[in-house]
Amino acid sequence: MTVILVNLGGVILVAFIVWWFWMTKAKAQRAGTSTIDILVDGGTFTPSRIEVAAGKEVALRFFRKDASPCAERVVFDELGINVELPIDQHKDVLITTPGAGEFSFTCQMQMYRGSLVAK
Ligand SMILES: [Cu+2]
Incomplete structure (x- = not known):
């Protein structure tokens, strides 16, 4: 026992x-890794201006409510990131900025616009 x-x-x-x-x-x-929630709806990213620490990994958690094909992808042109956003779901995009600066992000048609400000 x-x-x-x-x-x-x-x-x-x-x-x-x-x-x-x-x-x-x-x-x-x-x-x-800090996480920032971004809503994708009505032609705008909310928030559309995001401040992050330069050179540190950050997770941008997109939530796409807009079902139109316009909002299908998020593109960070300068960073070489192009990601599909599923409807009504969270999608994490991990980003490490190469340094301080401003990096724009848009939908694939550049109607949705936002900027990532690394300091
Ligand atoms: Cu679009």
């Missing part, structure tokens, strides 16, 4: 350690 209890204790301890390390790692990853 004692042997079983000791073994069970060991298993629980190992499970706890594994869980602890995974949790800590996940937190560290989230802390390193």
